[in-house]
Amino acid sequence: MPEKTSTFTLEKTVTALWEKKRFGSLRDLLATLQPVQIAGLLEGLPEETRPILFRLLSKEAAAETFVEMDAELQEALIRGLTDKELKAIVDEISMDDAADLVEEMPANVVHRILQQATPEARRTINELLRYPEDSAGSIMTTEFVGLKPSDTVAEAIALIRRTGNERETVNTCYVIDSGRKLIGVASLRAILRADDSALIETVMQSRVISVSTLDDQELVAHTLQEYNFDALPVVDAENRLVGIVTVDDAIDVLEDETSEDIAKMAAITPGDKPYLRTSVFDIWKNRIPWLLLLMLSATFTGIIISRFEDALSVCLALTAFIPMLMDTGGNAGSQASATIIRSLSLNEIDFSDLPRVLWKELRVSVLCGGMLAVCTFAKALLFDRETVAVASVVSLTLIITVIIAKLVGCSLPILAKKIKIDPVVMASPFITTIVDALSLLVYFTFASRILGI
């Protein structure tokens, strides 16, 4: 990453300037950086230098940098700032960022923050905090451009020029009636193109795609992505406009969702901190319950083997094929489950598609299983020098295992979603454990029928 390298050498420069007390040059240097770069820089510096460096930033840059820091750094910095400096930040950051801050800080810091906020800001923050976690209401911002249908284009442009600086986006403006009900959207582009005297109600589109405050944030993000909008209006139960969700917040929601899905697919409870900053104990806590659970289920496979110990002792060669059968079944199953889990989360398929999915996976599994079985049969005969009977048992088991694995792998995520369980839980480790047991049962059944043991 180019940024990482540049921040790295930057740190040295900043430290050098700092040691020489060249604060003027430091201020000039910081003014050339993006907020996210300054936040990264502050993180790498000793705690006592941070407030001083922070004071070298312009009011606007300070607020933007503050928002880019993580909670720990914010807390440490707030402790080093005066009330007046804190107020400057609280006044400058957007309401959704302020609400996030209040949610993450310990009680005494929250008290200081709310003391510095204006009564109006305090009210907005408290309202935002009332929405359930991960809802549209909890990620929206209340700073949108609201127009009246009777405004002229000239009036609208004047309003945007006056207040646009405090809004999250000016690309799309929202038209509300006297009861604050959302009646239309007008893109800035359409407004700019229209005549000065035209009324906003003639410029706006009256079909509006909106979400409700209680909708899940993932639905909001996917809707934004689907329609290629740069913001989505959020309305309450009476269709009153209460906020907007912008596309940059939607990207973060989608990326967090991906991280969570990947963690769950690998049987880990998702954490909320970057890996290197998660403590060993927390990592352990996120992983060990799943390992225990899966180990417990794997013992069923052990019980099946114990029950067939006699068969194995008669034909020890069968034991050598167990890992290959288990691994292939597990892999075939996770291929199907991963594909279906992703299609479910992209809303490409739903419960009504189950028969089509099963039919498709059945055909794929016959093709895959057939090819693997032929290879295994040849290898068992020619390379392992097994008898035709043993080779047949192994290849027949393999084809049945692959079919079972694919059918179980594709249907469990769909069924899970139907009964409101996160389909991602039905990923590789879970499928593997089920398929292991089933494939061993098939194996020993074929062994006793064909080999007569």
Place this chain on the structure above:
Amino acid sequence: MPEKTSTFTLEKTVTALWEKKRFGSLRDLLATLQPVQIAGLLEGLPEETRPILFRLLSKEAAAETFVEMDAELQEALIRGLTDKELKAIVDEISMDDAADLVEEMPANVVHRILQQATPEARRTINELLRYPEDSAGSIMTTEFVGLKPSDTVAEAIALIRRTGNERETVNTCYVIDSGRKLIGVASLRAILRADDSALIETVMQSRVISVSTLDDQELVAHTLQEYNFDALPVVDAENRLVGIVTVDDAIDVLEDETSEDIAKMAAITPGDKPYLRTSVFDIWKNRIPWLLLLMLSATFTGIIISRFEDALSVCLALTAFIPMLMDTGGNAGSQASATIIRSLSLNEIDFSDLPRVLWKELRVSVLCGGMLAVCTFAKALLFDRETVAVASVVSLTLIITVIIAKLVGCSLPILAKKIKIDPVVMASPFITTIVDALSLLVYFTFASRILGI
């Protein structure tokens, strides 16, 4: 999904109106829909009705709907349109969409499209096609607002009002000198806020984050996400501005990347079509090579077992623990590899962090392995009624297996990235196969030492 349900009932309404030949009402109905909804609707209708329905759309809506369709539908529709209708679409869609179209259509359709494009558009399309796949150049659009530093704010606003409608975004404008070199960016917000007579060079920011035409599209998307921009300028080797990438394209890149990563993690060659529209043969082709490869590696595990057949025949109880040891090792390894793969793709860690990662995973694995070993020891003694010696062999193997699994799982993705292999390939199936073999070797070593067999 609400959209899905509404499209579903919509189809019935449209079919009914169609059968009654109520084209006026159909036109009015279509005018209330979003392009992506119309595209979904057309997909569900019989092929011969599509061009006629398409003609009921306004020129602008027709172009936007066209862009939302997938390649097959586009091709079928183009065949049903006259040259004049095709020209209307080609004139209206943006240059990056036109380039995508040319890339995806068969030669005779491409010929028709290029015939309808203006000579200037043809040149731009050809230039866009020259950039490598998945590069910034291949996803950028050439339709940005370009300002001169000597423009006044009033002139800039007039330019935006005149041409903004054809630009991908007006939120951010780009300032270029007479040699087309990128020298600054000016947000529309900053322009609107400034005095009419102010010069753009006083309004613009001269520190610009840009990407090069040859940069990977994932880097572009991550940079956009990191800086919360709504567009990124793309420059050539001489810092001349050649295009911009907007955030809606970045979201699509990130989501495609996620789909690809999830596929690779489950040992599937990523496909580019939605699951239900991929043929059985294509699904088979994407999955079978990996199953064959992994089956081949799993036979090494079989070879190890064969070599220790004598030990197993002396103490058959050992066989029953093999699946549990293999599964637990596999799960512990995939937990580590999935975590590290995700951190790598979020650029949270790089090669220099390897020692820290190893040290962290070592401690986590001792904690996890220790706890699993204690449970297994107790269960083997009390539930399975094994001897202390056998219980010790199993639990000691388990703790070593978990440690090996975590260390292999965390280091292979980092090493893969270092030697420019996609770290995602080092996910669950691959790690499982390696860990299986190692854990069996450990198992039989302990067995021969402790049990003396």
